[in-house]
Amino acid sequence: MAVQAALEKCEQYEPWTMEKMYKVGGFLLINEKAAKSSPLYSDRPFNSNEDHLYKMERLETLSGRQTFYVDHELYIKMGAATNTGMEGIRPQSKDYPYVFMTPHARWSIHSNYKTSRTLLRLQRGVPAAQVNRVVAEAKGIKDGDTIRIYNALGEFYAMAKLSSSAPADGLVLEHGWEPYMYLKNKGHNEVVPTALNLLEMADGWGHLKFGGLWDGNQYAYDGAVNYEKAKDVQY
Amino acid sequence: MSKRQLAMVMDLNKCIGCQTCTVACKTQWTNRNGREYMYWNNVETYPGTGYPKNWMELGGGFDAAGDLQPGVIPNLEADYGVPWDYNYESLMGGQADSNTFHPHISPTWGPNWDEDEGAGAFPQDNYFFYLPRICNHCTNPGCLSACPRDAIFKREEDGVVLVDLDRCQGYRYCIAGCPYKKIYFNPKISKSEKCILCFPRIEQGLPPACAQQCVGRIRFVGFLDDEESQVHKLVHKYKVALGLRSDYGTQPNVYYIPPTESPAKFDAEGKIIEGSTRLPVGELEKLFGPEVHDAIKTLKTEMKKRKETGVSELMDLLIAYQHSDMFRLDNNYYQQVAKENKRNPLAPVDTRYIAGKFTKAGGHH
Structure with a gap:
């Protein structure tokens, strides 16, 4: 239909x-x-x-060019008139001390190709999260263990990859996995607040009015989580 | 020794670990008929356990006296990993709530299991790089020496190492004998199979699938004795391409440009430690031998020269402006070989491998 x-x-x-x-x-x-x-x-x-x-056509921005400066009142008020690195808005909590990062996957465009058997065999075959080797060992987690990743919003499960490249205060999981690929059908968005970015509200709504490329701005890395070795389930 | 030798050079500075080569090879040759678990081409993260697991510690190859060393045959489940499958049909009925999409076994090992894990501590000195591996088509192949059936041969015309499937009886001594563990046992036909350097493509003047598809443009292919070839220049003229674990004594013909460019380390305050490199040179020496020091020196000198003068043949070669500039193959040569041997110039020049294609297990006894 x-x-x-x-x-x-x-x-x-x-x-x-x-x-x-x-x-x-x-x-x-x-x-x-x-x-x-x-x-x-x-x-x-x-x-x-x-x-x-x-053909020197305009881009779909207010200036018609690549825009790195927006002098809207709200942008200035929030210190975001130009591209600026800021602290994440996730809660600074001892209960959930790890920032949850979901970078783009190596082979998939979002969830596209995510169920390809050929490609799944070239990783862990199930959703896997890179965790800092030292932190994970202190938590009694071994490589290949199933871990429960949780916060006040919810929980999901992933296979632990003990990595030297994962920051001690973070957890890295490639994006694009569908909820049905996870244990108990709980996807990684279970723990992501997806707070609306206030800049989105400038001049009404729609990132300075809806354009063809508007997709709704949120905050990057607004998820604070904790993780532990899963007790009763395993991938 | 064969009359001529094909070689491949892989520039590790450019490998991004995308596995396009792996998939190119897999879909061309090994996604069927008992070859599902094999990766004739794999890309592993170094440092890491590699594929098959800990292959560098499984023996094979030759000692200084030239004697074949004993080796271990890896285990399918523990060392290669069972190629798991999925319940795709569960996605069709709209019953996702009750029936999660999952592999048919719990995955415990695979060809890229320790992807990106590396060594060191974030963010001070963590590091890793990618190591793509195919059969080295060695001048002195461990697999060939180990075979009691004379089923493995090295082609006269280009040095490609192949299995004569008609002669192979599946004894698996070749797997123990190969120090790179790049020859595999096919349980379905009970014979050994391995990378064939895409010889049907090579004979038509086309590079192997892994090299053709490489998005990082890291793979050069050509004849070592052809002084105009990229591989000759990198291996013999500039001596920046080195064999992997040449200490195994098999004289490998796949060469690597060592990864020379790694970021500096950070100190405890997060400041850059000037002049330091994350990638320990000792690790590179372990993989590529003591010659690695000279290779790094040459690469750095040429890079500096290029920056200062704008001229460096070596840098131009490694940049590979045109994909076609990375290969120097010649289908006329193979037609010539066919003619000399009174064979059909349009068919593959060697019939032994092709003839074994339809062989069933337990043919000759």
Whole structure:
């Protein structure tokens, strides 16, 4: 039904129909309207930003250029008029002393390809978190153990990777895992507050008005967690 | 010794550990027919246990007198890792609440198990680098020496080491004999199999799949005796590409540019310790031998020269502006070989490997 609706509503899918998709084996070809920031050629790869580089078109920002300075009152008030490194807003709590970091995964674009057997076999096959080797050993956690990661919001489970590259006060888990890939169907967002970034509210709402690239700003690394060896479950 | 020798050079300064080579090889050759657990190409994090687990401590190779050393055959479950599968069908019924997507066994080991773990302490001196590995197509192969059936051969025309599957009886002495543990037992056909350096591609003038797909452009391929080849220049002219664990005595033909560029260490206050490098040179010496010092010196000198004068053939080579500049292969050469041997110039030049393709277990006794 969703596909049907998309076929009807999106001009980028014209002139494809469900029947035509069945006939060719379950896919469609997008038309030239599907491209943003560059033309879509039929005979060579898509390279983004040709419109801006060669046709000098404006970017979808207030200035039309790459913007590194916003003099809106709220931005100035919050000390964010220009790109500024700040302390995280996570609670400074002894109960949850570790910052929860979810960097981009090596192979997946968000959850895309996350269930690929070929790729899963090249890591741990289950969601795995890098924890600092020294801290983990002090907690009685061995490499490959299942750990419970928790805070006041909730909990989830991951396999521990004892790493030299993980900071002592943090825990690193690649993003993109779907909740159903975790034990008990509890995904890593169980412990993430996802607080709305106040800058989002400048001039109403929508990161200085909704543009084509708006995706709702939140705070990075607002999750403070603790972790322990899981008691009754194991990957 | 073969008449000519193909070689590969991998620039470890450029490897990002993306495993594209691993997947290129896997989907081309080893995702089926008993080869599922094998990784003819793998990328491991060093320092680490590697793949198979602790392969450097499993014996094989030769001592100084040239005698083959005893070796251990790794265990599928403990050392290679069972290639786990998933209950994909559980995702189809909309029952995700009751039936989590999970591997069919609890994973306990795999080819990239200790990815990014490394050594040292964050943030003072933690470090690791990636070590991609394929069969070294050695000049003096441990696997070949260990085989009581003469089932392993080294091709005259290019030095590629292959298994004659018709002759192989699955004794597995080759696995013990190979110090790199880059030959594998196929339990389905009860024979040994290994990296074939993509010889059907090579003979058409194409680089092996792992080299063709490498996004970091770290892999150079060519003939060592071809003075115009990149591999000749890196190995013989500049001597910056070195064999891995040459002390095993097999004369490997895959060479590595040692990782020379590592960040400085931090002191207790988080300040940079000037002139320090995170990557201990002793570790590199262990992997690439004492020649590593000269190689590092040459690389640093040429890098400085390039910065100051803008000119360095070596740096240009290593930058590899064009992907096609990394390979020097020649399908005419193979056609010539075929003609000389009165074979079909359009077919692979060696029939022994191909002939064994359909061999079933327990053929010859």
